[in-house]
Amino acid sequence: MPSPSHHTQDLRIDSLHGKLFVRIWSPDHLSPSFEQAPIVLFHDSLGCVELWREFPAKLAAITGKSVVAYDRLGFGRSDAHPGELTYGFVGDEAEQAFPTLKDHLGIGEFIAFGHSVGGGMATHCAARHREDCLALITESAQAFVEDRTLEGIREAKLGFQQDGQLERLAKYHGDKARWVLDAWTETWLSPAFAQWSLEAELERLDCPVLAIHGDQDEFGSELHPRQIARLTDGSSRVLLIDGCGHVPHREQPEVVLEAVVQLLR
Template sequence: MPSPSHHTQDLRIDSLHGRLFVRIWSPDRLSPSFDEAPIVLFHDSLGCVELWREFPARLAAVTGKSVVAYDRLGFGRSDAHPGELSVGFVGDEAERDFPALKDALGIREFIAFGHSVGGGMAVHCAARHREHCQALITESAQAFVEDLTLQGIREAKHGFQQDGQLQRLAKYHGDKARWVLDAWTETWLSPAFTDWNLEAEVQRLDCPLLAIHGDQDEFGSALHPQRIAQLTDGPSRVLMLGDCGHVPHREKADVVLQAVVEHLG
């Protein structure tokens, strides 16, 4: 893979309930351009822009496309969330903050790439804005509430009770760290969330889909990418990665980058 050559720009945009932190990686350009559809990244339940690390720069380099990532409200350098997450928070992203991002940056066509719960958000955004979504990549996305997912969350919740663990999260989320952790664990473990799934949204998709998943993912089995790929009306491909856990873009970065390049043609 080529080494990253890019320009980055940080900015803040207004959303309904607060300001969002956004970073744009522009390959071999002095400023971002959305003449071609950018790749929009949707982070996971504990994630933020900084936790994508070097992946967006490498993604911009190998695809030749601008890459946009943002901290959801309550995460990273975005403003605090005004309350608790609703049961419909995954779908809410397609109705609230993502449209604000599109409008503020002047994005018309886009490519959605989501990791973990961000994969579910990418599905919603691709379905809700289907006339503008050119392609969709999900990575370690959950399509429904699986026992394995809940087991992994319970174990992670227990792990965060150990000394220093919450402080590690605070490095990226500041004084919002406790809210970030609770928003993940308490929402997913709530009985009200038991029946959540992506079925209706996936059935509305018609753009090319790549569903990436690690065979050692502690937060979801191979049923998730299979379910997503089987239900979509558009062309789809499942990429199962051997000896890989929940973060393929970190554990198998070269393979993921090459797969995205091939997916986008």
């Protein structure tokens, strides 16, 4: 496979509260094209474009589609977030940043792929823009607030108190690292967030859905992909990967890539 640098394009686009960093991967050495629905990636709570690593290049190569990823406001190479996250932040992505990205790049039809909380954001985007969303892929997504999720977050919060851990996060988020960590832990652990779920958005979907989950995911049980499939129509499929944790696209990328190819066929 050619080096990703041979077929990537980096952009910074204006949004309501600051600039968003965007990267586009194109199959082989082609220029970015959105004539065929691109795959749009939504990162996790501590994630950013760089932390997708080589997965988007592989995804573009194996599907023949352009792949688009962006850093949410406050993350990675995007501008700082102007304040604290609201408890509606998962759904806000479908109303604010994603339409800005879609309009700026001239994206019509698209395929949404979200990891962890990005899976919830991808679900909202698929429901809100259902006339253009051809398929939804969730990976390690949370469909509701589960005790297992909260316990995993509490353990991670303790881990970040150890020397050097916040500095590791700063490698990707710079001086926004503390905000990124608090936005994840304090929002999810707040009692005000306890009743959050994706139920209403899942019930609105009418596109094929693939719910990928590792059977050893420390941030959510297999109840989440089962819930996603149950609340969507008959074109939904659950892929539970044996011996896999919270990041299947890094731990077992070939399994994830093959499942995406099968879905898009």
